[in-house]
Amino acid sequence: MRQLLWWLIGGSRGGKNRLRIVRALQRRPMNTNQLSNELELNYKTVQHHLEVLEENDVVTTRGDNYGKMYFLTDALTENLDILEEIAEQADIDIDDA
Numbered sequence: 692m693r694q695l696l697w698w699l700i701g702g703s704r705g706g707k708n709r710l711r712i713v714r715a716l717q718r719r720p721m722n723t724n725q726l727s728n729e730l731e732l733n734y735k736t737v738q739h740h741l742e743v744l745e746e747n748d749v750v751t752t753r754g755d756n757y758g759k760m761y762f763l764t765d766a767l768t769e770n771l772d773i774l775e776e777i778a779e780q781a782d783i784d785i786d787d788a
Contacts, residue, residue, distance in 0.1 A: 692770045693777070695747055700774065701781035708732060709740050710783055713763065713774065716750060720760045 700706040700713075711730050715721060723741060727734045741761055744750040750761045767774070 692766065693773050695749075696770070696774055696777050697781075699743065699747060699749065700783070701777045705740055705743070706781065707783050708736065709744060710774075710778055712737065712740055712744065713749065713767070716761055716763050717771075720753075720762045722754075722758065722760050724757070726761070 700710050703709075708730070711732075712726060715726055715729055721729065723734060723738050726732070726741070727737045730737065741750060745752065745761075748764050749767045751764050752759050752761055754760050
């Protein structure tokens with residue numbers, strides 16, 4: 692999981708937005724539109740990052756189409772300490788994320 696999170700969060704241009712999405716989903720499950728509004732990001736940008744996170748078992752979904760809700764996976768929830776460590780080491784400002 693550590694290598695995966697480094698690649699997804701610490702080692703890519705989209706890492707900060709992915710971290711922001713994960714942080715938002717820690718607070719509560721949301722759909723793409725809710726995340727887009729909450730994070731003030733373009734809908735397509737959020738959709739792209741959610742697809743990447745889902746493909747890599749960081750988020751999971753329930754429902755379909757516009758009602759599809761995103762949740763953190765158990766795998767990520769069990770490794771939130773690693774996520775914190777990577778965010779700090781990658782110098783991603785968590786308060787801004």
